[in-house]
Amino acid sequence: MIPSLQYLDRYRNEGTRTYSKHSAYTEAKELYRPNASQKNFIVNAFAIPRQDLLIYTANPPQELSVSYLGKEKALFCIHPQVLEEYTTDPYVQAVIKTSKSRRKIEVIPSSSTRTLYVKSAFPHAIKLHFPFRVSRYNRKMRDEVIEQAVNVSRDMEYGIDNFDPTFAYLREVIGISYANLNTSSSRGENWGYLIRDMRPFPVCREKRALIPGFALYGKDFFTAEQAPLLYSLIDAADPVEFILGRIMLPIIHHWVQCFSTFGYMLEPHGQNVLLELDDEQNITRIVHRDLSVGIDMRRRQDLQISSTHLNQYNRMDYGQFLSIAYDMFMGSHFFDRIVACCREKFPGLTDEDFRKPCRQTFEKIFPEHRKYFPATIHYFSEQRDRYNKPLYKDTGKKPQWRP
Ligand SMILES: Nc1ncnc2c1ncn2[C@@H]1O[C@H](COP(=O)(O)OP(=O)(O)OP(=O)(O)O)[C@@H](O)[C@H]1O
Ligand SMILES: [Mg+2]
Numbered sequence: 133m134i135p136s137l138q139y140l141d142r143y144r145n146e147g148t149r150t151y152s153k154h155s156a157y158t159e160a161k162e163l164y165r166p167n168a169s170q171k172n173f174i175v176n177a178f179a180i181p182r183q184d185l186l187i188y189t190a191n192p193p194q195e196l197s198v199s200y201l202g203k204e205k206a207l208f209c210i211h212p213q214v215l216e217e218y219t220t221d222p223y224v225q226a227v228i229k230t231s232k233s234r235r236k237i238e239v240i241p242s243s244s245t246r247t248l249y250v251k252s253a254f255p256h257a258i259k260l261h262f263p264f265r266v267s268r269y270n271r272k273m274r275d276e277v278i279e280q281a282v283n284v285s286r287d288m289e290y291g292i293d294n295f296d297p298t299f300a301y302l303r304e305v306i307g308i309s310y311a312n313l314n315t316s317s318s319r320g321e322n323w324g325y326l327i328r329d330m331r332p333f334p335v336c337r338e339k340r341a342l343i344p345g346f347a348l349y350g351k352d353f354f355t356a357e358q359a360p361l362l363y364s365l366i367d368a369a370d371p372v373e374f375i376l377g378r379i380m381l382p383i384i385h386h387w388v389q390c391f392s393t394f395g396y397m398l399e400p401h402g403q404n405v406l407l408e409l410d411d412e413q414n415i416t417r418i419v420h421r422d423l424s425v426g427i428d429m430r431r432r433q434d435l436q437i438s439s440t441h442l443n444q445y446n447r448m449d450y451g452q453f454l455s456i457a458y459d460m461f462m463g464s465h466f467f468d469r470i471v472a473c474c475r476e477k478f479p480g481l482t483d484e485d486f487r488k489p490c491r492q493t494f495e496k497i498f499p500e501h502r503k504y505f506p507a508t509i510h511y512f513s514e515q516r517d518r519y520n521k522p523l524y525k526d527t528g529k530k531p532q533w534r535p
Contacts, residue, residue: 134341134343134361134409134413137341137342137343137344137406138240138242138249140343140344140347141166141242141243141344141347142166142167142240142241142242142243142353143166143167143352143353143354144344144346144347144350144351144352144353144361145166145167145243145344145346145347145350145353146167146350146351146352146353146356147350147351148346148349148350148402148469149267151464151465151469152267152268152512154267154268155267155268156267157265157266157267158245158264158265158266158267159264159265159266160213160245160262160264160266161213164211164212164213164241164245165241165245166241166242166243166244166245167353168241171240172238172239172240172251173212173238173239173241174212174236174237174238174239175209175210175211175212175236175237175239175248175258175260176209176210176212176215176234176235176236176237177200177207177208177209177234177235177236177237178207178208178209178210178227178228178230178231178233178234179202179205179206179207179208179231179232179233179234179235180205180206180207180208180227180230180231180310181204181205181230182201182202182204182205182206183311184226184230184310184311185206185208185308185309185310185311185324186275186279186307186308186309186310186311186322186324187201187206187306187307187308188278188279188282188283188306188307188308189201189282189305189306189307190282190283190285190286190289190303190304190305190306191286191289191303191305192305192306192327192329193254193305193329195253195254196254196256196305196306196327196329197306199252199254200306200308200327201306206308207235207308208227208231208308208310208324208325209237209258209260209308209325210224210227210260210261211246211248211260211261211262213262213264214260214261214262214263218263222313222314223310223313223322223323226310226313227310237250237251237258238250238251239251239258242257243344243346243403244259244266244403244422245262245266245271246259246260246261246262246266246271246273247259247260247328248260249330255329255330255331256327256328256329256330257302257327257328257330258325258326258327258328259273259304259325259326259327259328260273260325261273261274261323261324261325263323268512268522269521269522270520272323273309273323273324273325273326274309274319274320274321274322274323275309275310275312275320275322275323275324276319276320276443276444276445277424277445278307278308278309278323278324278325278326279307279309279443279445280424280442280443280445280446281304281307281326281423281424282304282305282306282307282326283441283442283443284304284394284396284423284425285301285303285304285305285423287394287396288301288303288390288394288396288423289303289333291393291394292333292334294389294392294393295386295389295390296382296385296386296389297417298382298385298386298416298417298418299382299385299386299389299417299418299420300332300333300334300408300417300418300419300420301332301333301419301420301421301423302328302329302330302332302333302419302420302421303328303329303333304326304327304328304423305327305328305329306326306327307324307325307326307327308324308325308327309322309323309324309325310322310323310324319519328421332406332408332417332419336416338410339411340408340409340410340416341408341409341411342406342407342408342409342419343361343406343407343409344402344403344405344406345400345401345402345403345404345405345406345407345466346402346403346466346469347361348360348361348362348365348402348407348470348473349361349362349469349470349472349473350402360473362375362470362473362474363477364413365407365409365413365415366474367413371474371477371478371481372481372485372486375470375471375474375486376486376489376490378415379407379415379418379470380467380470380486380490381489381490381493382418383400383405383418383462384490384493384494384497385493385497386398386400386418386420387400387457387458387462388494388497388498390425391428391431391454391498391504392431392498393435394427394431394432394437395427395428395429395430395431395432395435396425396426396427396428397425397426397427397428397453397454397457397458398420398425398457399422399425399457399461399462400420400457400461400462400466401461401462401465401466402465402466402469403422404420404421404422404461405418405419405420405421405466406418406419406420406421407419424446425446426446426448426453426454426457427439427442427446427447427448428448428451428453428454428504429447429448429449430449430504431504451504451505451506452506452510452524452526453510453524454504454505454506455505455506455508455509455510455511455531456510456511456512456524458505458533458534459509459510459531459532459533459534460509460510460511462533463531463532463533463534464532467486467490467533468483470486471483471486483532487532487533490533490534491532491533491534491535494533494534494535495534495535501534501535505531505534506526508526508527508528508529508530508531509526509527509528509529509530509531510524510525510526510527511524511525511527512524512525513525
């Protein structure tokens with residue numbers, strides 16, 4: 133029996149965060165961490181007049197708009213650690229001053245810490261402002277980030293026919309942020325949260341299980357000696373055929389389809405990818421989560437598609453981030469880990485057994501890749517910009533997962 137997504141997301145992630153020197157770092161309080169022993173915690177949702185908020189939607193299901201968006205007021209959710217430690221934040225103060233009532237929402241942390249599963253009849257999650265560092269980044273949810281994720285979600289929904297039937301994603305259906313209280317700053321620091329529909333889109337009626345990518349090779353928090361899930365999924369199949377055919381090549385197709393159609397760069401690392409399984413444990417689809425993607429404006433220009441509905445967030449005019457997303461997040465942080473896990477059980481296999489077919493597929497389905505990608509692998513440098521965002525550097529290394 134495969135454990136629930138919520139269990140796997142919290143507790144089948146041991147030993148996976150070794151891909152960079154920052155990856156194991158967290159400023160989240162113990163009780164709010166995914167692997168806390170506590171089952172759940174409470175998020176305060178404040179009722180705020182709609183005129184004080186900015187609200188973005190992308191076809192939210194009625195169940196969610198009814199519970200979060202009232203006629204006159206909408207709910208503004210704040211992570212408890214922000215309420216505890218950011219008492220002088222102008223938005224925390226404004227919310228507390230304005231709100232006359234609040235709802236208590238019971239949540240379970242997901243693997244990303246700041247995205248929380250809501251205990252509710254309708255499967256959804258809330259991705260909250262969390263200005264503490266987890267891994268490399270401070271996990272703020274500024275207004276433009278929220279708006280852009282909803283924009284991307286809407287675009288992908290209308291453009292879903294550009295993807296294989298093996299593609300699915302989690303829609304960001306509602307975004308709510310507080311109106312900007314300081315318009316003199318060079319960028320809006322007003323923040324809020326996203327509401328994520330947890331039913332993979334396109335919605336399928338049959339019962340399906342979901343497994344986070346890292347749970348294929350991650351160890352269990354409670355029983356570290358359990359065999360990796362990857363082995364039970366491979367079962368009697370040929371391991372190379374299975375991993376390539378069911379996991380890696382579909383993800384490469386999705387990445388290229390998304391980039392080619394929209395210029396959006398999916399970030400398919402082990403935390404952003406979910407495997408969807410039917411009740412016979414066959415992988416039916418790959419579900420992508422997290423739509424805070426880089427946007428390649430060169431590609432959009434080449435496609436001659438309008439970007440007027442997009443704001444400035446994550447617009448890019450150079451190729452470095454393509455390499456970070458594809459070579460590093462997908463190739464190094466995720467695919468290399470799957471291969472290493474597989475080779476422990478099947479020592480006769482080599483890295484090239486997996487990499488070569490991936491390079492060939494990439495070349496075949498994306499022959500114009502050199503126009504957009506840099507020739508070498510790029511990654512984060514330890515330097516940061518004035519907003520504390522990491523800068524990029526050229527590692528000079530040759531890509532492994534693309535030609
Ligand atoms: N095995 C893993 N690989 C990558 N990231 C992981 C892993 N396990 C946990 N994480 C955490 O997941 C987050 C990945 O960052 P990312 O920007 O993809 O997600 P997010 O935007 O915070 O949330 P979400 O994926 O819910 O939209 C980080 O907080 C990182 O520490
Ligand atoms: Mg993520």
